[in-house]
Amino acid sequence: MADRPLAGRTVIDLTTALSGPYATLLLAGLGARVIKVENPLTGGDSSRNNSPYVGAGGLTAVRGEGDDMSVSMMLRGRNKQSVTLNLKHPRAREVLAGLVRVADVMVDNYSAGVTDRLGVGYDWAREVNPRIVCTSVSGFGAQGGPGSGKAMDTIVQALSGVMMTAGAPGEPPVRFGLPVGDLVAPLYAVIGTLAAVLQADATGHGQYVDVSMLGALTSLVACEPFDAYEKLGLPSRTGATVPRLAPFGTFPAADGWFALCGPTDAFARGLFAALDRDELGADPRFATRDARVAHAAELHDLLAAWAAERPLASVLDLLARHGVPAAEVRDPVAAVRDPIVLSRGEVVPLAHPRHGRVEDLHGTGVPIRFSGADAALDQPAPALGEHNNEIYGGLLGYSDDDIKSLADDGVI
């Protein structure tokens, strides 16, 4: 097996829930040693208590006895090591300092200011290890935000404008079931972390990397020139179709939906051929791109009427044969089983640490393929504190008595 790209790098992971743990999951998949620090008093990462669970008997909505593990933790805990540490205990900082000393990176997703109040913020960490990169993912950034400051995904979606890019003018906002607010910020956090590690390698100095969920998602929204569209009177919401690129949008066949993207002359001619209506290519309403845009509703109605009578498979086959970009609209459960995606490891089967695959469940992989390295999420999630001996004993050199004393005192 080729080395993983981040082999030899160590990450201290203070994160919980989704946004932070997804950042450290990617770092783990890229080969960093990720040491997940969990609070022994609360049962660790709150994701351990998310329904549903998997145990020996399979999937259940309610946690049973024994070694049931939440699907969230099965997914987000892979390739990580778990140690316990109560950061509010007076002895905890000394233990954490030992970890910081041997680490390249520390990641947290506490609300703004919390690590400083706990005495384990960047100003403290840099004293312990000047090379450390400390990355925070928070709702509104290190200075905090308005209101309660609670930045749940749906709040961030609402503020970012993304809910008003789907649907049609006048319709209610569209909440995405995929928590894009939680999931986009960690991607920037990983980018910032790796960039800062490159800089630390060059300069010998680490730094603080500050990523905001709202800022991350809003910056993604600002990749599209919605404000230029508005000034020109073009809508940011156009529903299922995009008239300025017609024929373009999602349409129903007899037994399922498909997407079609045909903005060019060649694609439009392909569509007319698929409809067995080649003469439409010479029709003044549809002969040029400008004409098709001006008659977008007619063109889309024509396409919809044709498709509505045909099985989806036949629609897709005809469009493919005429070179028109089109594809089935799949639900998430079908999508994560795409054979190309599975073969590339972009989605992978999920396993319980003891019971292996007791259900046909899938989870995110590392969607990056390296020719000279390996990146994968191939180790099941750890139990709470599973690596206390390996990390505190093996890596930091605590004796068995030290570890027992820390456990007895409620530090770990």
Add this chain to the structure above:
Amino acid sequence: MADRPLAGRTVIDLTTALSGPYATLLLAGLGARVIKVENPLTGGDSSRNNSPYVGAGGLTAVRGEGDDMSVSMMLRGRNKQSVTLNLKHPRAREVLAGLVRVADVMVDNYSAGVTDRLGVGYDWAREVNPRIVCTSVSGFGAQGGPGSGKAMDTIVQALSGVMMTAGAPGEPPVRFGLPVGDLVAPLYAVIGTLAAVLQADATGHGQYVDVSMLGALTSLVACEPFDAYEKLGLPSRTGATVPRLAPFGTFPAADGWFALCGPTDAFARGLFAALDRDELGADPRFATRDARVAHAAELHDLLAAWAAERPLASVLDLLARHGVPAAEVRDPVAAVRDPIVLSRGEVVPLAHPRHGRVEDLHGTGVPIRFSGADAALDQPAPALGEHNNEIYGGLLGYSDDDIKSLADDGVI
């Protein structure tokens, strides 16, 4: 000014349109020297021909005379240098080899196999420079995909399952106006590139980094355990609300929409206090989380009826005073003007290279703040071939005669 994290790194940018250029935009914002290689025969990156445009007279839908530049290029070309090079010309490979020799990274977003057919794929590049990291963003990955292989954003959205996470069961799929398929893949491409650069620094060997738009977006969908939900009979689509977290969702006030997230007992009590209905906290329908989930529709109706009569500002103020996470649903044009987001540079004003800010337009920034470095998109986009002399003459050492000969031959 502090150094930028990627100062001293050079990126050869063969990308066009959106997904590839967004990857190199981030690398440029992080401080890499990005040399954008554009085809002189076609007028360069197709984004230069996207309506709308900005010129001396402001924003226009149709390109005028002179130095009008598309908003897309104003946004995506920032902090890049532009050289022309016709990769199909027999003399082009020698010129590109000069660039590859001095570069750390080359990025393309051609369809699978195209760089190899042009003779400038990774196998060629590694011969020129064994340390080079070559990153490709393509629709379905380096081995190509089904059908036409044309992976436009809406096609990728359809296949990834993401369209079926919004809306309610039985409703049509929901196309996002934000091109998430185009925008997520480049984030993974940047992560893969930086990880491979770290590995190249350690080993002296570059590699090929292969990111698929479909794989990237599907892997993001697979961060949520939709297949576990389905096995338990829980819907992946729940529309505007999330009954299993009630009170939770988006709701209309008298003059605008807001999102509210109140899954805990404390938040629910806050909501009842905001409604001036403290007694609901003792109501058996709403007293516990399980009860609220069982009576989610009633609870949401109650909330909606209360809010519908009140101005949005008053609703948000009352909720904030009672500690209930809630926020206005904004449209993209308002969202990109959020003062916190602007102050952090996550969104920045857009300027025309000659005319500066002739319209109040905004574009994406680098949504990562570094304590010991600077990252910003602060240089306007270049004209086509603007840096031919600086790069071919200054960096590669071509004489004026060499450059003239290359231009006369249609190579650059």
